[in-house]
Each structure stands twice: as structure tokens, then as C-alpha cells.
Amino acid sequence: MAQFVTRSVVTAVAPLMVAASLLLSPGARAAADPCKVNAKSAACKAAQAKTAPKQTTTTTVTKSTTTAKSGSKTTVAKTQSKTTTVAKKSASGKTSTTTRKETVADTTTKSGKKVVSHATSTTRSKVSAAAAPATTSAQAAALRSSVAYVQDLATSTVLFSKNEDTIRPIASISKLMTALVVVDANQPMDDMLEVTDDDIDRLRHAASRLPVGSRLSRADMLHVALMSSENRAAHALGRYYPGGMPAFVKAMNAKARELGMMDTHFVEPTGLSSENVSSPRDLVRLLRAASQRPLIHRYTTDTEYDVDMGRGQMRTFRNTNALVRSADWDIKVSKTGFINEAGECLVMLAHIQGRDLAIVLLDSQGKYSRIADAVRIRKFVQNEVAMM
Template sequence: MLRLVWLMMLVLTAGFSLPVQAEAGRSRAQAGKVVRAGAPAKTVKAAKATARKPPAVKARGKRLKATRAVPATSARQVVRIKRPRAHQHYRAATVQSDHPAALASNAVLILDPATRVVLFEKNAESVMPIASLTKLMTALVVVEARQDMDEVIAITDDDIDRMKNSTSRLRVGTRLPRSAMLHLALMSSENRAANALGRNFPGGARAFVAAMNARAKSLGMTRTRYVEPTGLSSANVSTAGDLAKLVVAAQRHPLIREYSTDEDHTIQQAGHTTPYHNSNRLISNASWDIDLQKTGYISEAGRCMVLHTEIGGRDVVMVFLDSQGSMSRAADANRVRAWLASDHRSAQQ
């Protein structure tokens, strides 16, 4: 009797297990569509990792890992990645709402030097290359060192631009007084003249650059760095705020004011006459009253300009950095002047 009961229980157990085994077999068959049954553990792990791996976006030859899969919202999706310019990582340009003009320069500072009140600013603390605005510090160091302006110095092979391969009408071998070199550097942004001024500083070019940085520090130009005296290197950097301090300091020196605002200057070299003209077109505009100016350009810095001028009987310092287009910095200056003149007329009424 006991044996009969045991046999009946065995038959019932087998009946229940058969459907379970069949279901398990179907599960293995379905799983085999993804991972083949009996595959090594490493293969299984690799397959699972591949199944979980998100898609990648390819942009300009670089593979960028996607953090998650995003369902397509249209039949065709195009991802565009814009490569920024070298200095466009600075904060985005913003124009104050009460300013009437849309300025093209990426960084601007308009300052009343008498009261040190900032009349307008736009990205004034953004650090960027300053091109030949560097020469304003070059001039300040030379003048404040009280070097002999009548001493004759020569242009040598060391003054040839090997960074940008720019041309110069100042020939190797030309000998001029230090005052003439300073005149050409400020008025026409002559690179060889500026480099010669640095080489002929006590201690040479390295000591001159150290003096430039020391003077910047003494003026509170905390975000400024110089590596050479011409501005050809994009490693010469500053801010609109720092440069306004430099303009105020340089404007105190009559020689810098005179040379930077002179319209024309002629030199003699190799038996020939070489005329030079001011690099700033505003100097020849009779409607402007400019005490000091300097322009600059390299591709990394864009078009730059600083002015110490008078508008409506008030001294004003203007700094424009990274403007695109040969006329844009002058156009910005004209817009700001019109705005300040209009504001002055409104105050008188």
C-alpha cells in the first residue's frame, strides 16, 4: 500500500515538472538569439556590455561618448559642434540696456579718468591678447627709465619678426636716435623699432620684459602679462580694465602723447626718405580731440584700440578689444562719442 502511494506521488511530481522544464527550454532558446547558449562567460559579458553601450556622436574626426541614448525626434538628426576661437572661452558679451549702440568690440571699457567712474563696460575683465597695444607699455618703460633719447641705436637681424613674418619698411642696418624709434613704434606701430627699444634697455630684452611686468603690477594691472615688447605674441594678454589704467598712466607723459597722436613722420635710411603715417584713422579726423591713442591687430586679438580723448569738455578713456573688421573699432568709438555727447547735451538742458 505504501509502495502504491509512493508511485502515485512520483507520477504527479513528474507531471508538474515537465511544463516547467519546457518553459525553461523556451527561455533558453529565446536568450540564444542574443547570446548563444553555452558561450564562455567573457563572451556573455562582452555582449551584454555592447547591448548597454550608448551610441556615439562623431564630430570633426573625434568620437564623443554619449551619456545616454536619445530617441530621434525626426527622420534625420544633425549634430553641429562649432569649434570656438582661441579666446572665445571668456564669458559672453553683454551690452548694458541703457546704452544706445550695439558695439562690435568683444570687450569695452569707457572711463572718466578724473573721477575713475566707469561710464560703460562690456566684458571689461575678460583676459585676451592685446596685440600692439603692448607698445604703450613699451613706451612707458622707456620714458620712465629716462634713457637718452638722442642715443643712436641700430636695427639688426634680431628685430626681424619670425613669429608672424610681418613685413617692415625699417631696414636692417638702419641707425636712428632712440626718440625716432619710439616715435615710429607709437605712431605707426613699427615692430622692429619696438623690439630695438627692448634690446637696448639696460640688461637687454629679458630685463626689459621684466620691467614691463613690474610696471604693470605697480599700476594694479593684475590680469596683464607681457612676454615681448611688440605685441606680435598672443601671449601678451590683458583686460580692458587693466588697459584703462595703462592709458591713464601713459597720458601723463608729454612725449607719449605727442608721438602717439602725430599724423606723419619721415626718416632717412640708406640714402632714401621713408614716410610713415599714423595707424589710427581717427587722428586725421578734425572732429576728434585725441590726447593719446594706440591701435593693434593680430589674428588672435582682433582689432584693438585705446584712446584718451575729450568729449563735451570731459576727458574720457576708451578701450576696445577684439573687434572684427578694419573699420569696426573706429565705428565703435564714434558710437560711444555720439552717446556721450548726447548725454552731455541732455544734462545741460
């Protein structure tokens, strides 16, 4: 019975409340929402002031008096300058600043003539909210690579970093240093080198498309070592170095020290050994040096290359980085790598949003994960530039 009475009262009262609201006097409605009655009223302006974004106003007044004598005339000038700066923060987090400068010059000559001039200038600027950190935890978590590092080569600004202090095996990224040593040695690039039993991988038994007995020019050996990551080609380049393999490995480590790569160490030229290690910062130095050798730029970014294997047999080698075949990527230097200890690796020097960026991705899990991570990295950078 009590419930029935309550419902009846509510049902009866509700229409009466609606009707009463419609019968409110203009004064009552103005009190409820003054802007609906008169947008220019003082009450409306007061209500808007309560909801407006906070702003900070700074006013500076400067006065000066100058007396100048010229011949028989004396001029007295009084100048008053007022500068008002209003900083207003919007709900989106952006700050707009308006600076208004008013200058009044009151000049009186000896003859008693008074001249007053007034000038006003207003400057407005918008500043984005404080820049976000180079890398957010969400961005880092989105990557399959345990190590990621992006640096602007022109300014040395780090745009993205994840475990940047890690020293890890770098697999076939080592071949970039192999190429630096070969190119800087200035050995004849048309010399013919032969693949022998010494070049067979007995550590991991990796496959090769260069059978024992293959004879290629030094240039072709370097080409397929960089573009297709041919281990036998890289090993042969080391063997044919003056002094043999020991001298070549010594030259690799000396070149690393020369470039300031203090976290880097090499034991062989292919990257098959997990003892070839480096850090993201060191690999940026390696990318920078490699980009300055036109031959390395060309060989690492070729999409494919036909090699004369002798007896009229041609063999096509392709780039291990699929991104060099993508029209929307502008890549200057590229190298991939993989061994179990290193995971999937990729280093690139790419032109993105008008900037040359060194990208280092190490220990990525999954066959195509390093490529997907590179695409994610580019999107992060593009979004950051768009927010500037």
C-alpha cells in the same frame, strides 16, 4: 433680402444721428465736453483734473513762540511756517517739484501793538527720470567690438561697459607699456640704434618698413613704434635696454604691477605674441600713465613723421589711427593693435563733452570696425551728457 434691409436701415439712420447731434441742447453738449462751452466752469476743471498727470503733495506746518525781554519792553513773537511740496510727473518721465513756503510772524509788544508779517517763497525744480544704466543691451549690440569700456578719468565713473572683466590678448597696445619703460629709463633719446636680424618677426612674419641695417635715434625708434606700430623699432628698443630683452620684459611687468595692472602680463615688447594680455580696467590705468608722459602724448597723436633712413633717403610714416587726423576729435593718447587672437584693438584718451575719457575697444571684427565703434561710443556719451 436680410442683408438688403440691414443696409437700408443703417443708411437711413446714420444721417439722422448726425443731425440729432447737431440739435443737442447746450446742456447736453456741456455734459459731453464742458470745456468747449465754458473753460472756466467747475465741470471743465473737474474733467481736467481727471486727465492731469499725477502729483504728490506734502505739507509741513511748524509753529514756534518766542518771548524776549529788553529793558522795560517785553516782546512775544508767534511764528507759523507752512511748507508745501508738490511733485508732478509728466508723461515724458520727468519730475517737476514745486516747493512753496509760507511764513506768518505774529508779534505783540508790551504796549499792545500787534505786528503781523507774511512771507512766501516758491522754488521749482525739474529732475530727469532715473538715469539709464551705463550701457544698454542695444548699445552693446551695436558695437563690433566684443569688449568695450569707457571711463571718465577725472571721476573714475564708468560711462560704458561691455565684457569689462575679460582678459584678452592686446596686440600692439603692448607698445604703450614699451614706451613707458623706455621713457622712464631716462636713456639718451639721441643714441643711435640699429635694426638687426634679431628684430625680424619670425612668429607672424609681419611686414616692416625698417630694413635690417637701418639706424635711427632712440627717439625716432620710439616715434615710429608708437605712431606707425613698427614692430622692429619696438623690438630694438627692448634689445638696447640695460640687461637686454629679458631685463626689458621684466621691467614691463614690474611697471604693470606698479600701476596696479593685476590682470596684465607681457612676454615681449611688440605685441605680436598672444601671451601679452590685459583687461579693460588695466588698460585704463595704462592710458592714464601714458598721458602723463608728454613724449608719449606727442608720438601717439602725430599724424605723420618723416624719418631720415640715411644716405639722404627720407621715409614718411603715418599714424595707424585715422581719428587723429579728424578735426572733430581731441585725442591725447592713442594706440591701435591687431593680431588674429586679439582682433582689431584701439585704446584712446580723448576729450569729449568737456571730459577726458579713456576708451578701450578690443576684439573688433572688421578692418575699420574699431574706428566705427569709437564714433558710436562718442555718440553714446554725447547723448548721455545731453540728457543730464
